[in-house]
Amino acid sequence: MTDAAAPLARTGAPLAWARSLPLTGKLGLALVLLWLAVAALGPALAPHAVGAFVSPEVFARPGAAHWLGTDYLGRDVLSRLLSGARYTVGLALAAALLASGTGTALALLAAVGGRWLDEGLSRLMDTLISIPSKIFALVLVAAFGSSLPLLLLVAAVTYVPGAYRIARSMAVGLYQMDYVQVARARGEGRLYVARAEILPNMVGPLLADFGLRFVFIVLLLSGLSFLGLGVQPPDADLGSLVRENISGLPEGASAILAPALAIASLTVGANLLIDAVSGKGRR
Amino acid sequence: MPAPGTAVPGIGYHVEVSGLRITAPRPDSGEAVIVHDVSFAIPRGGVLALIGESGSGKTTIALSLMGHARPGLRIAGGTVRVGGTDVLSLDAAGLSALRGARVAYIAQSAAAAFNPSRAIMDQVVEAAVLHGLMSRAEAEAKAVALFRSLALPDPESIGRRYPHQLSGGQLQRLMAAMALVTGPELVILDEPTTALDVTTQVEVLHAFKRAVREQGATAVYVSHDLAVVAQMADRILVLNQGRVREQGPASQVLKAPADDYTRTLVDAARPAARPAAPAAADRAALLEVRGLTAGYGRVGADGMPAVPILRDVSLSLRRGGTLGVIGESGSGKSTLARVIAGLVRPSGGQVLFDGAPLPPGLEGRAKDQFRRIQLVFQNADTALNPAHTVAGVLGRPLGFYHGLDRAARERRVRELLDLTRLPAAVAGRRCGELSGGQKQRVNLARALAAGPDLLLCDEVTSALDTVVGAAILELMAELRRELGLAYLFISHDISTVRATCDEVLVLYGGTVVEAGGRDAFRRAPFHPYTDLLVGSVPELEPGWLERRRAGAPVPSLPGPPGAGLCRFLPRCPVRLAGTCDRVPPPRRRLSAGNETLCHHDEDTLMRLQATRAEAAC
Numbered sequence A: 001m002t003d004a005a006a007p008l009a010r011t012g013a014p015l016a017w018a019r020s021l022p023l024t025g026k027l028g029l030a031l032v033l034l035w036l037a038v039a040a041l042g043p044a045l046a047p048h049a050v051g052a053f054v055s056p057e058v059f060a061r062p063g064a065a066h067w068l069g070t071d072y073l074g075r076d077v078l079s080r081l082l083s084g085a086r087y088t089v090g091l092a093l094a095a096a097l098l099a100s101g102t103g104t105a106l107a108l109l110a111a112v113g114g115r116w117l118d119e120g121l122s123r124l125m126d127t128l129i130s131i132p133s134k135i136f137a138l139v140l141v142a143a144f145g146s147s148l149p150l151l152l153l154v155a156a157v158t159y160v161p162g163a164y165r166i167a168r169s170m171a172v173g174l175y176q177m178d179y180v181q182v183a184r185a186r187g188e189g190r191l192y193v194a195r196a197e198i199l200p201n202m203v204g205p206l207l208a209d210f211g212l213r214f215v216f217i218v219l220l221l222s223g224l225s226f227l228g229l230g231v232q233p234p235d236a237d238l239g240s241l242v243r244e245n246i247s248g249l250p251e252g253a254s255a256i257l258a259p260a261l262a263i264a265s266l267t268v269g270a271n272l273l274i275d276a277v278s279g280k281g282r283r
Numbered sequence B: 001m002p003a004p005g006t007a008v009p010g011i012g013y014h015v016e017v018s019g020l021r022i023t024a025p026r027p028d029s030g031e032a033v034i035v036h037d038v039s040f041a042i043p044r045g046g047v048l049a050l051i052g053e054s055g056s057g058k059t060t061i062a063l064s065l066m067g068h069a070r071p072g073l074r075i076a077g078g079t080v081r082v083g084g085t086d087v088l089s090l091d092a093a094g095l096s097a098l099r100g101a102r103v104a105y106i107a108q109s110a111a112a113a114f115n116p117s118r119a120i121m122d123q124v125v126e127a128a129v130l131h132g133l134m135s136r137a138e139a140e141a142k143a144v145a146l147f148r149s150l151a152l153p154d155p156e157s158i159g160r161r162y163p164h165q166l167s168g169g170q171l172q173r174l175m176a177a178m179a180l181v182t183g184p185e186l187v188i189l190d191e192p193t194t195a196l197d198v199t200t201q202v203e204v205l206h207a208f209k210r211a212v213r214e215q216g217a218t219a220v221y222v223s224h225d226l227a228v229v230a231q232m233a234d235r236i237l238v239l240n241q242g243r244v245r246e247q248g249p250a251s252q253v254l255k256a257p258a259d260d261y262t263r264t265l266v267d268a269a270r271p272a273a274r275p276a277a278p279a280a281a282d283r284a285a286l287l288e289v290r291g292l293t294a295g296y297g298r299v300g301a302d303g304m305p306a307v308p309i310l311r312d313v314s315l316s317l318r319r320g321g322t323l324g325v326i327g328e329s330g331s332g333k334s335t336l337a338r339v340i341a342g343l344v345r346p347s348g349g350q351v352l353f354d355g356a357p358l359p360p361g362l363e364g365r366a367k368d369q370f371r372r373i374q375l376v377f378q379n380a381d382t383a384l385n386p387a388h389t390v391a392g393v394l395g396r397p398l399g400f401y402h403g404l405d406r407a408a409r410e411r412r413v414r415e416l417l418d419l420t421r422l423p424a425a426v427a428g429r430r431c432g433e434l435s436g437g438q439k440q441r442v443n444l445a446r447a448l449a450a451g452p453d454l455l456l457c458d459e460v461t462s463a464l465d466t467v468v469g470a471a472i473l474e475l476m477a478e479l480r481r482e483l484g485l486a487y488l489f490i491s492h493d494i495s496t497v498r499a500t501c502d503e504v505l506v507l508y509g510g511t512v513v514e515a516g517g518r519d520a521f522r523r524a525p526f527h528p529y530t531d532l533l534v535g536s537v538p539e540l541e542p543g544w545l546e547r548r549r550a551g552a553p554v555p556s557l558p559g560p561p562g563a564g565l566c567r568f569l570p571r572c573p574v575r576l577a578g579t580c581d582r583v584p585p586p587r588r589r590l591s592a593g594n595e596t597l598c599h600h601d602e603d604t605l606m607r608l609q610a611t612r613a614e615a616a617c
């Protein structure tokens, strides 16, 4: 897997790299890039303000005036989708970065820090991983009320142990390599060993793992929002869009289909990309 | 009687290869030729050796005898006939029948060929039964007979064991049994002993030779080791970059090589003794190890680690000197280097460097102590970080120890590359993109970048071809003269050690069984284990194997020896019942200046080893 990520970092030719992906990988990459662009530019592209009531008709079908129809209050679905994606993608990205970053840092610490630190950290992570994530999130949200920082924290904490486990098993394996032993025998500090000798050889698999965590977090956040515990009105992420338009389900309103499809295409796209990248490395 | 391999051309050969051409199609048009127009023939019952460096196409040619081309290769032309069958024109079913019954292949690593979860016997007879050549009972009877002729212990019951319960040498012989059980007419042996210790290698070679001869099979023996080939083959074919350089009867190729390349190979196989270092004026020891005990795992209440490896090891190495450490796999050679480097904490004893005690672990060592002791690992593939460039690898110690700035580092990196005979262009390459020999040079250059006084060299040439390895040894000798380095030179190959080192230390089961100047290791008397080692190194002379086996092997005792007793006791051919199994052996100094750990005194050892030498002649 290292090899798969290497060309990206090494030659600085992302185009050639993208071209080398299999078809499903290209599709995944396109979907992921599309959603990243939407998250970055969405509100600027939106034809209407997020909260504006623009039509007297609720659950309008898609048409020239409202490309994706209107929602249960007569708001423009496309505009709400474009700004909702920012919450979902942004929050999930931030939480995944936090989870993978923390997990990796702790894993490196465990690998170079000696037996006691390793034992301590690993037991702590085992404890965390045994708490069911949804229940944990529900309890925290119930106790403190929902807010963006809290959601970020919940999502990150939920996925740190998984990231830690994967990164630790890699780091501990790499720590036994001769080149690491040579560096230690040279008198190098632990931080140098972790940063310069171990970390560069973990990047490929870590990227794949990061993608996976991102998908999990999108689903977790959407689930929370669907239960009404996620992003709070008047803001809305993709999950809350599905929830608030649930009454349109019997008539198959585009107001509920569009955000549901958005979540699906984002997660499926990310999954396809990860599979392509890690599959390529395996071959 | 003429040797079977010297049959006159024109008479029906058993295996005939002519104009064989194997290519590797490249995606961007054109193709690389891996094997150029190779032809040879072997009479029935003959043994042909294919010899050459790695990458010379030995295995590729050997596999083509079974009609097989490795993925990415294509047999582009020529014919291969085995017993009248045109192998290259066979269809898949024909090939499968050929490989199952008539041609057998014995690969380098037996461990990889066995399924760890099935009993040995099931795997040995599988092919014979599957191809319907014989019934299960017949196959098993044949297998037991083969186990016996391969000199395996307990031939009746060894088939019930599992792979992990057997040693590497035993597995290698069992793989031969697996290959021979179908009674193949052609046996291909691809470096079958390269992964084994010398003492094991002799047994295995002997067993192979006998089994192949008893079967009346024709054999192709692939190896890079000329001395081994000299024992096994009637004819030798020398390959270089996919071309035949020379072929002829074994004794002619070895004694009077006609080709320059063959001469290089023969020379590399006989390491020339390098002059001993000039007896330096200051004889003060640079490195001194006293009563070292070390191992792995938790240290128990008695101060011994859970897996004790080194026991009471002492040595001394003077400035600019070279000390060779030999012993078989698992004897603790690498552990010794690790303890000195600080990677493994000793549980007892002391390491003195330049007169001052070294802190036992990495903690507490001064930067300068780190700088002066550098470690060079055996396997350059794993010793260099694949994520770093050569310039990065070499630049780090320069910055770390000497605080050189960027420009000075770059200059010094160029000097180091030059010193280790590497082109300056490799500086920008990643370590994974170098050849084996180049990697080992970078590995050395990194150690030199520190400006050390002592290099701990752990099997630096073991993973390399003879020719490339000889070049590395040459380079190390030069560096030593120029820079006054001292080497702790770890190897399992006594002839390399004798040729490169001033002093030699023999480890067996973590104890020093013999130590002394290198001249003491040329002539008997030796410690009984050293004797076994010395006697196991194949000589570049046909017939050596038969002569050396004149003495019958001693049955080995089961189980490890009791505490304090001689570690070699279970395998010792000259053990004294009642003494060796009761009393710990004493250290004795012999007249050649070497010290042994054995109950036998000098005269007895001399007598024992002299009679053996006579019996051999």
Ligand SMILES: Nc1ncnc2c1ncn2[C@@H]1O[C@H](COP(=O)(O)OP(=O)(O)OP(=O)(O)O)[C@@H](O)[C@H]1O
Pocket: B296, B297, B307, B309, B327, B328, B329, B330, B331, B332, B333, B334, B335, B336, B492
């Ligand atoms: N980290 C470890 N934990 C436990 N046992 C170990 C460890 N490293 C090595 N050993 C064991 O210590 C013994 C000696 O190992 P060592 O590597 O020193 O042998 P060696 O003489 O260098 O062998 P080789 O020629 O195969 O390199 C072996 O039995 C090995 O299995």
Ligand code: SF4
Pocket: B528, B529, B566, B567, B568, B569, B572, B573, B574, B575, B576, B580, B585, B597, B598, B599, B600
């Ligand atoms: S002490 Fe006894 S067992 Fe050990 S090497 Fe000497 S003779 Fe053999």
Ligand SMILES: [Mg+2]
Pocket: B333, B334, B335, B458, B459
């Ligand atoms: Mg070793």
